Amino acid sequence: MxxxxxxxxxxxxxxxxxxxxxxxxxxxxxxxxxxxxxxxxxxxxxxxxxxxxxxxxxxxxxxxxxxxxxxxxxxxxxxxxxxxxxxxxxxxxxxxxxxxxxxxxxxxxxxxxxxxxxxxxxxxxxxxxxxxxxxxxxxFAPRITIHGVLVEVYGLGILISGDSGVGKSETALELIERGHRLVADDVVEISCVNGNVLIGRGANKVIGHHMEIRGLGIINITQLYGVGSIRESKEVQIVAQLEEWDANKVYDRIGTNELTMDILGVKVPKLEIPVKPGRNVPIILETAAMNERLKSMGYFSAKEFNQNVLKWIETDAARAPYYGDEDSY
Missing domain, CATH: 3.40.1390.20 (HprK N-terminal domain-like)
Known part of the structure; x- marks a missing residue:
C-alpha cells in the first residue's frame, strides 16, 4: 500500500x-x-x-x-x-x-x-x-487494512478473521465480558514497523471502539464496559480464523502442524477454529493465548506430548520381545 x-x-x-x-x-x-x-x-x-x-x-x-x-x-x-x-x-x-x-x-x-x-x-x-x-x-511503515476484529487476550494481540456472519464480533464481545480488551472491530489497519512487528489499530478512530452485533445494533464498548476495556493499538501476534464446521475437512487435533499467515511479509501464527453450536470459541482463544505465551517461554505442549508418546511406544516395543520369550517357556 x-x-x-x-x-x-x-x-x-x-x-x-x-x-x-x-x-x-x-x-x-x-x-x-x-x-x-x-x-x-x-x-x-x-x-x-x-x-x-x-x-x-x-x-x-x-x-x-x-x-x-x-x-x-x-x-x-x-x-x-x-x-x-x-x-x-x-x-x-x-x-x-x-x-x-x-x-x-x-x-x-x-x-x-x-x-x-x-x-x-x-x-x-x-x-x-x-x-x-x-x-x-x-x-512511513507499509500498511494494509483487514476485515476482522482485533482483541488483546492475556497481553497478546489476536486478530479474529473469517467470513461475514461467522461470529467474530460476538466472540470478541464475550472476551471483553471476560475482562479482555478491544482494539478494533470490523476494519483493522495493520502497519509493519521495523520490518518485523505488526501493529494493529482501528482504521477509523471515530468508530474504532464501537461494535456491530446482529440483532442488537451498534454498541459503544467504552461506555458499556469502561475505558479499561479498550486499547488504541496492539501488536498482532496470533490470527484466529473462524470458519463454519466442515465435516469433510480434517482439522488438526494435536497441534504439531504450525500454520502461519503472511501479513506484509511477516509470518504470524494462525489457528483455524471450526465453529458450530456447543463450541465455546472465547475459551478456545483464551487457551490459545496462554499456549502461545508458553511457546514464547520455550514450552511447546504438542511437541512434548508427541515426544512422550514416541518414548512410550519405543519402551513398549523394547519390552515386547522380552515378554514374548518369557511366555514361550
Missing part, C-alpha cells in the same frame, strides 16, 4: 504528548510548509556547510545541533556564506534547530527567500533524533 503524502505542515500538526512530543515551532519559510517529506530519516549537514556536497542527502530533514550552529556562526563571522547559499539551492524539506538555537539571520533570510521552512525545538539533538525517527518510521 503506498505511503500517504506527509508534509512539513503535517509534522507540525502532529498531536503528540509527553515522551513523543517534538515541541516544534516554525521560525520562517512558512510558504514552504507544504513541502513533502519523502524519506523517514535525518541528515546532519556539517559536511555540506564546509562545502562538500557530494552525495548530499538533501531529500532528508536537515538537523542542526550545537556543532553545526558553532560552524554556522564561524563562517558567518568570516563572511563565507557561499556554502549557506549553495545549501538552499537544494530542495530541502525543512531545517530543524535543536536546543532552542537561534539560526543566523542570513540563513533565515535565504530560507524565507526560497520558501524552506526553518523549525526550532527545545529538545537536544539525540533525544529529538530518536523521537522523530520513531515517529517517521511509524508514519
Amino acid at each position: 503506498p505511503v500517504k503524502r506527509f508534509s512539513v505542515l503535517d509534522l507540525l500538526a502532529l498531536d503528540l504528548k509527553e515522551h513523543d512530543s517534538l515541541d516544534l515551532r516554525c521560525l520562517c519559510g512558512r510558504r514552504g510548509l507544504m513541502r513533502i517529506i519523502t524519506i523517514p530519516d535525518l541528515n546532519r549537514p556539517g559536511l555540506a556547510l564546509s562545502g562538500f556536497f557530494d552525495s548530499f542527502a538533501y531529500q532528508r530533514v536537515q538537523l542542526f545541533g550545537r556543532g553545526e550552529m558553532a560552524y554556522l556562526n564561524k563562517i558567518v563571522s568570516e563572511g563565507k556564506t557561499e556554502t549557506i547559499q549553495q545549501l538552499f539551492s537544494f530542495p530541502l524539506p525543512c531545517c530543524i534547530f535543536t536546543h532552542n538555537l537561534e539560526p543566523p539571520q542570513i540563513l533565515m533570510d535565504l530560507a524565507e527567500e526560497v520558501g524552506c521552512p526553518v523549525l526550532q525545538t527545545s529538545l537536544d539533538s539525540s533525544e529529538f533524533s530518536s523521537r522523530l525517527l520513531r515517529i517517521l518510521s511509524n508514519i
Whole structure:
C-alpha cells in the first residue's frame, strides 16, 4: 500500500504528548510548509556547510545541533556564506534547530527567500533524533487494512478473521465480558514497523471502539464496559480464523502442524477454529493465548506430548520381545 503524502505542515500538526512530543515551532519559510517529506530519516549537514556536497542527502530533514550552529556562526563571522547559499539551492524539506538555537539571520533570510521552512525545538539533538525517527518510521511503515476484529487476550494481540456472519464480533464481545480488551472491530489497519512487528489499530478512530452485533445494533464498548476495556493499538501476534464446521475437512487435533499467515511479509501464527453450536470459541482463544505465551517461554505442549508418546511406544516395543520369550517357556 503506498505511503500517504506527509508534509512539513503535517509534522507540525502532529498531536503528540509527553515522551513523543517534538515541541516544534516554525521560525520562517512558512510558504514552504507544504513541502513533502519523502524519506523517514535525518541528515546532519556539517559536511555540506564546509562545502562538500557530494552525495548530499538533501531529500532528508536537515538537523542542526550545537556543532553545526558553532560552524554556522564561524563562517558567518568570516563572511563565507557561499556554502549557506549553495545549501538552499537544494530542495530541502525543512531545517530543524535543536536546543532552542537561534539560526543566523542570513540563513533565515535565504530560507524565507526560497520558501524552506526553518523549525526550532527545545529538545537536544539525540533525544529529538530518536523521537522523530520513531515517529517517521511509524508514519512511513507499509500498511494494509483487514476485515476482522482485533482483541488483546492475556497481553497478546489476536486478530479474529473469517467470513461475514461467522461470529467474530460476538466472540470478541464475550472476551471483553471476560475482562479482555478491544482494539478494533470490523476494519483493522495493520502497519509493519521495523520490518518485523505488526501493529494493529482501528482504521477509523471515530468508530474504532464501537461494535456491530446482529440483532442488537451498534454498541459503544467504552461506555458499556469502561475505558479499561479498550486499547488504541496492539501488536498482532496470533490470527484466529473462524470458519463454519466442515465435516469433510480434517482439522488438526494435536497441534504439531504450525500454520502461519503472511501479513506484509511477516509470518504470524494462525489457528483455524471450526465453529458450530456447543463450541465455546472465547475459551478456545483464551487457551490459545496462554499456549502461545508458553511457546514464547520455550514450552511447546504438542511437541512434548508427541515426544512422550514416541518414548512410550519405543519402551513398549523394547519390552515386547522380552515378554514374548518369557511366555514361550
